[in-house]
Amino acid sequence: MTVEYHGISKSYDGRLALSVPELRIEAGTVFGLVGGNGAGKTTFLRLMLDLLQADSGSIVIDGMDIHTEPGWRAQTGSFLDESFLIDFLTADELFRFNARLYNVPEESYFSRLQPFQSFYPDELFGETRKLIREMSKGNGKKIGLIAAMFCEPRLVVLDEPFAMLDPRSQIRLKQLIIDLNRRLGTTFIISSHDLHHVSEISSRIAILEHGQIVRDLQTTAETLTVLRAYFESDHLTEIRRDP
Amino acid sequence: MPRLGFSTYVLLARHQLLGAYRAFSERSNAAIRVILAVMALYFGYTLTVGGWRFGQIVFYILEIAQPTQLVNDYLFASAFSLFSLRFLFGKSPRFRATPYLHLPIHRKRLVRYFQVSSLASLHNLYPLLFIVSYWLNEVRRINPVPLGSWLWLGGVLCILLMSTWLNGWLRAVLSNQARLFALIVIAAWLVIGVDQVLGTFVINDLSRSTFNALLTGDLTTMAVLVGLTVGAWLVSSRRLLRSLRHSESAPGGRGKVYRDITLLQELGPVGQLVVLEIKMLWRNRRPRHNLLLSTIFSTLYVIALLLTPGLGDTIIVQSVVGLFASGGFALNYGQLMFAWESSFLDGLLARDISASTIIRAKYLILQLSCVAFFALSLPIFAILRPELILLHIAFTVYNAGITSLLMMVLALTNRRRVELWRSGSFFNYEGFSFLHWLWILPVAVPPVALIALLPQVQAQAAILIALLGLFGLLLTPILVEILADRFNRNRYAMLSGFRTR
Numbered sequence: 143m144t145v146e147y148h149g150i151s152k153s154y155d156g157r158l159a160l161s162v163p164e165l166r167i168e169a170g171t172v173f174g175l176v177g178g179n180g181a182g183k184t185t186f187l188r189l190m191l192d193l194l195q196a197d198s199g200s201i202v203i204d205g206m207d208i209h210t211e212p213g214w215r216a217q218t219g220s221f222l223d224e225s226f227l228i229d230f231l232t233a234d235e236l237f238r239f240n241a242r243l244y245n246v247p248e249e250s251y252f253s254r255l256q257p258f259q260s261f262y263p264d265e266l267f268g269e270t271r272k273l274i275r276e277m278s279k280g281n282g283k284k285i286g287l288i289a290a291m292f293c294e295p296r297l298v299v300l301d302e303p304f305a306m307l308d309p310r311s312q313i314r315l316k317q318l319i320i321d322l323n324r325r326l327g328t329t330f331i332i333s334s335h336d337l338h339h340v341s342e343i344s345s346r347i348a349i350l351e352h353g354q355i356v357r358d359l360q361t362t363a364e365t366l367t368v369l370r371a372y373f374e375s376d377h378l379t380e381i382r383r384d385p
Numbered sequence: 386m387p388r389l390g391f392s393t394y395v396l397l398a399r400h401q402l403l404g405a406y407r408a409f410s411e412r413s414n415a416a417i418r419v420i421l422a423v424m425a426l427y428f429g430y431t432l433t434v435g436g437w438r439f440g441q442i443v444f445y446i447l448e449i450a451q452p453t454q455l456v457n458d459y460l461f462a463s464a465f466s467l468f469s470l471r472f473l474f475g476k477s478p479r480f481r482a483t484p485y486l487h488l489p490i491h492r493k494r495l496v497r498y499f500q501v502s503s504l505a506s507l508h509n510l511y512p513l514l515f516i517v518s519y520w521l522n523e524v525r526r527i528n529p530v531p532l533g534s535w536l537w538l539g540g541v542l543c544i545l546l547m548s549t550w551l552n553g554w555l556r557a558v559l560s561n562q563a564r565l566f567a568l569i570v571i572a573a574w575l576v577i578g579v580d581q582v583l584g585t586f587v588i589n590d591l592s593r594s595t596f597n598a599l600l601t602g603d604l605t606t607m608a609v610l611v612g613l614t615v616g617a618w619l620v621s622s623r624r625l626l627r628s629l630r631h632s633e634s635a636p637g638g639r640g641k642v643y644r645d646i647t648l649l650q651e652l653g654p655v656g657q658l659v660v661l662e663i664k665m666l667w668r669n670r671r672p673r674h675n676l677l678l679s680t681i682f683s684t685l686y687v688i689a690l691l692l693t694p695g696l697g698d699t700i701i702v703q704s705v706v707g708l709f710a711s712g713g714f715a716l717n718y719g720q721l722m723f724a725w726e727s728s729f730l731d732g733l734l735a736r737d738i739s740a741s742t743i744i745r746a747k748y749l750i751l752q753l754s755c756v757a758f759f760a761l762s763l764p765i766f767a768i769l770r771p772e773l774i775l776l777h778i779a780f781t782v783y784n785a786g787i788t789s790l791l792m793m794v795l796a797l798t799n800r801r802r803v804e805l806w807r808s809g810s811f812f813n814y815e816g817f818s819f820l821h822w823l824w825i826l827p828v829a830v831p832p833v834a835l836i837a838l839l840p841q842v843q844a845q846a847a848i849l850i851a852l853l854g855l856f857g858l859l860l861t862p863i864l865v866e867i868l869a870d871r872f873n874r875n876r877y878a879m880l881s882g883f884r885t886r
Contacts, residue, residue, distance in 0.1 A: 188731075191735045192734075193731050193734060193735060193880055194877060194880075194881075195877040212739065215736065215738075216737040218735075218737075220732075220735045221732075222731070222735075223731075224728075225728060225729050225731040225732050225884075226731065226732030226735065227729065227732065228729045228732065229728075229729070230664060230668040230669055230805070231661075231664065239657060242654075242657055243654065243736050243737050244737060273668070
């Protein structure tokens with residue numbers, strides 16, 4: 143699915159949080175979003191999911207204005223934070239809930255879940271007993287990530303997917319993202335602080351700084367070096383003062 | 386564990402005062418603050434004057450020259466009423482103590498502080514204003530034994546202290562042992578109900594003999610009251626300490642098998658959301674306690690009102706009973722619709738669910754609850770007051786058609802987050818605003834007033850109320866779309882408010 147930002151701006155209490163004049167993310171892209179704390183990454187993602195109202199501009203997903211044409215939702219999976227988990231459900235209940243909403247046929251329910259079993263090996267899918275709130279933070283996050291991806295939506299939006307995961311799970315998650323992207327052409331939009339992981343899976347990376355995209359890079363073998371050089375430079379240590 | 390001594394209490398008190406000041410100044414505008422302040426002063430003034438002039442008031446109404454016996458008769462009953470009010474509208478010390486648990490403050494010190502600071506409440510201040518001014522003008526002036534009048538005042542203070550601390554204890558019981566809590570409440574209601582219905586009035590006799598003994602300077606009675614007060618302090622402190630430890634552990638963790646409600650799941654997205662809401666209600670402490678409160682309202686409270694001699698025969702009380710018997714859940718739970726989902730509404734709205742579906746599911750839950758609570762309370766009406774069944778049916782239809790709608794409209798203004806696992810009390814105020822208190826007027830006053838204003842044609846008034854409800858029910862599909870449109874306009878503000886912890 144293509145995602146377009148047209149003249150988007152968002153401020154909180156007069157302070158600019160995000161300004162994206164024009165941006166187009168082609169279908170099938172794994173789009174990485176990096177930036178410091180408070181750079182506007184989560185605002186970028188929340189606006190795209192129509193969970194925040196922009197001050198101006200529009201966001202269009204596959205030709206549908208997100209605000210007026212809700213059809214994009216049936217094709218979009220997302221996991222930004224724990225508010226995307228319904229923590230009084232078991233993993234199976236959450237998956238079933240999503241499967242019904244996204245019209246996953248009963249006969250392909252388990253086959254779609256199966257690739258994710260090794261990502262969450264603690265309980266067998268179909269026999270999960272723990273409520274999500276009884277799980278560790280990391281395991282809860284894995285359930286949220288699986289719920290966002292296993293219905294095979296055409297667009298997946300993830301905020302900090304690698305944070306809090308153990309190394310083995312981080313590697314497995316990268317494989318799952320790459321597999322979905324290659325097999326089904328799923329578009330991913332992923333914000334992350336982990337430059338290594340994001341440069342490894344993304345085909346395009348944008349650096350967000352003080353609410354603005356300051357670099358937009360097609361990923362090459364040099365991207366990680368470029369990103370490191372950018373974040374090691376002195377200009378980021380400037381103290382920003384409110385007007 | 387550092388020992389900070391008395392300065393710990395000063396630090397906590399300053400922090401609490403600052404928090405209370407900010408909560409008051411940030412949550413309401415200047416006009417409302419002024420209104421609240423004037424109301425508080427007015428109530429305080431009325432109670433002080435009422436206490437000072439109580440002798441004259443009693444003489445004027447009942448032509449009793451000495452009101453002391455009357456007061457002594459009803460002090461225990463008043464304490465019980467105050468206890469119930471405090472339970473419904475007070476805050477749990479545990480709820481206040483939780484933010485300090487990670488700090489290097491000894492737990493016992495925290496418990497002591499919050500036990501003492503829980504006394505600083507309007508539930509104690511207002512009764513004290515009445516009692517002290519009454520004591521100054523009546524008891525101290527008339528009672529021949531100076532020591533006796535001081536003991537009488539001490540006895541009333543003991544009752545207030547016990548009421549405060551036993552309330553904390555009962556809240557802690559509710560948090561950890563809901564069944565034990567239900568047993569205690571039912572037993573208390575049964576004892577009081579049987580005492581009143583059989584006309585034994587043992588509670589009044591006990592109250593009179595206790596305070597009469599104090600007036601004569603009986604130190605043994607005083608010692609018993611002091612002992613009971615110390616006991617209340619000890620049991621509630623112990624419970625509070627235990628519940629503070631309990632509140633650190635993750636909720637749940639029982640590893641039990643959770644059953645699904647497959648039948649409703651097949652009813653499409655609306656059925657899915659209804660099932661989700663039922664699971665939310667049953668698996669989380671605060672909504673579950675809300676359900677318990679609604680059940681008590683629709684059963685025990687109805688029994689108490691209908692059985693109280695004189696009270697149950699008044700048309701207004703019968704109307705209030707009618708409203709609450711079937712609408713208790715819609716009124717309690719419905720107020721916080723959407724706020725119940727505040728911890729996961731972002732995720733819910735990012736999924737493929739339309740606003741109409743969400744509204745339809747919530748509306749259905751409120752309407753079905755009216756039917757369910759009608760069925761629950763019907764045997765009570767059938768046994769105690771069969772002549773009120775028509776009124777009960779009329780209010781059920783009204784609640785399903787109109788009360789549910791009004792609660793949905795109110796719920797669309799919710800902006801405050803509710804933590805599902807945190808109970809603290811039935812009414813811990815989390816998620817509530819001033820509007821929630823005001824909203825009872827348009828919800829309760831019109832139908833009750835209609836019945837009360839037409840006492841000669843009560844059956845016709847009941848039918849009129851039922852017709853209003855039926856009209857609301859028939860309009861449900863249109864109302865759902867209107868509410869969905871409103872929800873879409875409010876959703877960003879709701880989401881933003883719910884994200885704020």
